[in-house]
Amino acid sequence: MTAIVETRALTKRYGRRTALADCTLTVPAGRVVGLVGPNGAGKSTLLQLACGLLTPTSGTVEVFGRPPAADSAQLGRVGFVAQDTPTYAALTIADHLRLGAKLNPHWDAALADRRIRRLGLDPSQRAGRLSGGQRAQLALTLAIAKRPELLLLDEPVAALDPLARRAFLQSLMEFVAESESEATVVLSSHLVSDLERVCDHLIVLADSRVRADGEIDDLLATHFRLTTARRDPDTLPAGMRVIHAEHTERQSTFVVRADAAVDDPSWAMEPLGLEDLVLAHLETAADLRPALEPQR
Amino acid sequence: MIEFHIEPRSGVAPYLQLVHQVRQALRLGLLHQGDRLPKVKDVAAKVAINPNTVLKAYRQLENEGLVSPKPGVGTFVTGTLGDPATSEHEPLRQELRRWLASARAAGLDPESIEALFHQTFRSTAEEER
Structure with missing residues (x-):
């Protein structure tokens, strides 16, 4: 599998604040990858490092096997839609498209025009007067008309109403x-149900x-919720990795990772939805935090 | 032509939801042999789902012998999903009734009966795989 984005021990600090620490991951080619995690997990920082808007404090990030934004050819292959889908409020839609055409060597003017027409937008309209959904669609149009091989989107639908969100994901x-x-x-995105629809790959940060x-x-085929009489996680069969455990006086509820469900009369083992799967990993991260802190 | 939808809260993988919807349409007679399934691109754009999900569903249906792709043209329905004649249902139903009666006689409440059925159904399905 070719890696489009590859980071190794990638770290970004702002003064004493660490935005991203020791992050190692791979984005495989030809996938739609969802990046999910709590606020402050480093998602925006990671995306901005990947498109070259930020430079790492330490560690490396490579896009198409080279440093991000190495030259104009490299920049031309990457599209980026920043958080809140920013546009130039005083410029019209037509101005935006002209700007896109001048700045991008592979600009697909026909595609851009077609999209604007189909969205029912008036090219002479100023971007500042567009609704949130329309502005998001304009930002997406600019990003995809440059025909990127890698498209990075930072929380593109967070501020949109459900209808605009669906329209954006359709586009x-x-x-x-x-x-x-x-x-x-x-x-x-924070919206796991959206990610489940549109992504085929997920990274939980x-x-x-x-x-x-x-x-x-x-991920869905290997994560299960296991409910049983209270027991020590160490007594679970080998091959089950406990992601998250909760105990009451009598009962234990585990989220486990295993190759397949194991039938056992002493427990109930059920598949886990993507949202709960993500939450289990995030809760575990939150539980671990105090224990990890002194080691840093 | 049929239309797809995705229910995010169902807990069923999106590609399987599409597979189920095609099977359902075949059973209901909404799809016939020779019909073309919607284009992958159109499904992706209309339903707002990943095109790979649609491809995966179509491949699964192909493996089940229900559809086959014609390169450059589309994916066509080639199989049928005739349920065994409904006359087969009645004797099965009677057997099930007898089984339910004995389960209740053994003291199982409706939920235990359901759990037992699903557990057995699942483990049998896994053994047959």
Whole structure:
């Protein structure tokens, strides 16, 4: 599997604050990768490092096997939509498209025009007067008309109402389906149900560490909720890795990772939805935090 | 042509939801042999799902012998999902009734019966795989 983005021990500090610490991960080619994690986990920092807006404090990040934003050719291959889908409020839609055409060597003017028309937007409209959903669609249009091989989106739907959110995801999936060269997309979001729809790969980031990373179908097939009479996690069969454990006086509830469900009359073992799967990893990260702190 | 939808809260993998919907459409007679399934690109854009998910569903249906792709044209329905004639249902139903009666006689409440059925169904399905 070719890696489009590869980070090794990637670290970014702002003064004494650590935004991303020791992050090692790989984004495989041709996938739509969801980046999920709590606020402050380092998602935005990671995306900005990957497109070259930030430089690492230590560690490395490579995009297409080279440092991000190494030259204009490298920049032309990467599209980035920053958080809150910013546009130039005083410029019209047509101005934005002209700007895109002047700045990008592979600009697809026909695609941009077609999208704006189909969205029912008036090219003479100023971006500042657009609704949140329309502005997001304009930002997406600019990003995909440059025909990127890697498209990075930072919380693109966080501020949108459900209808605008769905429309945005439809446009994004249309881009993925139409891209002949199998574009790779990385998008961060809090909305696991959206990620489950549009992504085929998920990276769970918490405290700047990768907690889970894999194809969504594989993750779903290997995570289970196991409810049993109270027992020590060490007594569970080998091959089950406990992600998260909760105990009452009598009962233990585990989220485990295993190759397959194991039938046993003494417990109930059920598949886990993606949202609960992500939460289990995030809760574990939160539980571990005080214990890890002194080691840093 | 059929339309797909995804229910995020169902706990069923999205690609399997698509597979189920095609099977259901075949059973209901909404899809016939020779019909074309919607294009991957159209499903992705309409339903807002990953095109790979649609491809995966179509591949699974192909493995089940229900559809086959014609390169450059589309994916066509080639199989049928005739349930065994409904006349088969009645004797099975009667057997099930007898079994339910004995389960209740053994003191099982409805939930235990359901749990037992699902557990047995699942383990049998896994053994057959």
